Amino acid sequence: MPQEVGRQYKEIMKKYLESHSEEDLYVGQQFSRRFIEKEIAPEDVISIHKTALFELHPELRNEVWDSLDFLIEMMIHYGLTLREHQSLIQKQEAIQMEMNVATKVQDTLLKTKMPSVNGLDVGYISQPAKQMNGDYVYFLNHKHESGVAVADVIGKGIPAALCMSMIKFGMDGLSDENTSPRNVLGIINRIVEKGVDDSMFISMFYGKYNSEDTTFSYASAGHEPALHFDSRKDVFTELDAKGLLLGVKPDAEYEERSVVLHDGDFIAMMTDGVTETRTEEGFIDMHTIQNLLHDVKDKTAQQIAEYVYNHLASLQNYRLSDDFTIVIFKKEPEQV
C-alpha cells in the first residue's frame, strides 16, 4: 500500500510543480490526511517525497538528495515522539474507561435509601467536582428515627472515593442501640482511625430526627455547621457541636446537641463544597446560602436542595471546584 500512496503523492506533486495553484495545494493537503490515517511516520513521508522527486526530476543536484537524507535523519525523533503520543492517548482512554467502571461500582456500593418517617420531608443532592465523589451521604432508618451522615473526605477524587466504602460498612454495622449521634461518630472514628493512613482525614456531621418528640439531635466531627431555619421566628441558627475530625485520635469524644423542630422548620446539612463556593468575586458567605434557602423555604426539601445547587453551580459556571453536597430535613405536618 505505501507504493500506492507514493504513486498518488507523486501525481499530486507533479501537478503542483506545473501549476503552482492553490487548488493543487488544497488537494495535496487533503491527501496528507492519508499519511496520518495510515500512520505513516514523518521520516517515511520525506522518503516518499524524495522518491517522487527523483522520479520527476532525476537531473537535480546531489545536494538536494543529500539534504533530503539529512532531513530524514532529523525526523526520526519526531516520528518517535508522535508514536509515544499515540500510545499515551490510548493509555489515557483505557484509564478513562476504568474510571467509568469505578464510578459505577462506587454508585452501587454506596447506594443509600432515603428515609421515610412521618412528618419529615427529606431531599438531597451530591455532585462530584471531578469524576468520583469525595462527599458521602448515608441514611440510616430505624423505626421512628431517621439519621443521616454527611461526610467529606479531605482531599478529592479517587483516594477520597476509596475511603467512602469504609464509612458505609461502618454505618451498616451499627447496632440499633448505638445510633445516637455521639455514638455513631465515636464508632466510625475508631474504624477510620484504624483503617486509614495518617494523611487522610474525614469530617462528618451526623444528624437524627426523632418523629416521636420531633427533635433533631446531632454531632459533628470537625464538619461544617448545619443551618436550622426556625419558621416561627423566621431566622437561621448555626448548628455546631464540638468534635475532632475522624481518624485523628482513637478515643475522640463527640458532643451531642439537639433542637426541637416545628412545622415548616428545616435543617440544611452540607459540605464545604457548598459553603466555600468560589466565584469570580471570591468565596460566598453564609448569608448568601441563608438567603438562597430563605427564597425557597416553602418548597419541598428536594426543591430546596436543588435550588441551592443550581444557583451556586451557575455562579461557578457549572465547573465545581469541590464536591458539592447538601441534605435537607424539613419538618412537615404529620399525616394521620
Add this chain to the structure above:
Amino acid sequence: MNFRSSVEIITEWDIVAARQLGRNEAKKAGFGTVDQARITTAISELARNIYLYAGKGKIEIERVSEGGAFGIKIIASDEGPGIPDLRKVMEDGFSTSGGLGAGMPGVKRLMDEFKVSSEPGVGTIITTKKWLH
C-alpha cells in the same frame, strides 16, 4: 558466516563510531535510507546509555538470518550498575528527557525485536533486531 563487528564505548566519540558502523552495516544488509536512520538512532540511544550510565561497554553488530528472513542484530552490553526498575524504564514518558519519544521505549519502536536483561551490580545486555521487509 555471520559477520560481526563491534565498537567499544568509552568516550562520547565512540557513540559516533558505533553509529557509523551501524549505518554501514544496515546499508550493506540492504536497508533503505529510512531504516538505516532508524537502526542508527537505536544504536545511538543504546550507546549513549552505556556512556552515560555504565561508563563503558560495547556495541556489537551482526547480520542475521532466520527462516528465510534477513536482518541486523545489535547487542549493547556493559558491566555497569544495571537497571533497577526495568518495567518503569520501558514505560512511555519515563526517560529523563521526558516525552521526547526516545529512550528505551523508542529503541523498541525503532526495531522489530527487543530484549533486555539487567542485573543490579552486574550489568546490562540489550539485544535488538530489525528485519528486512
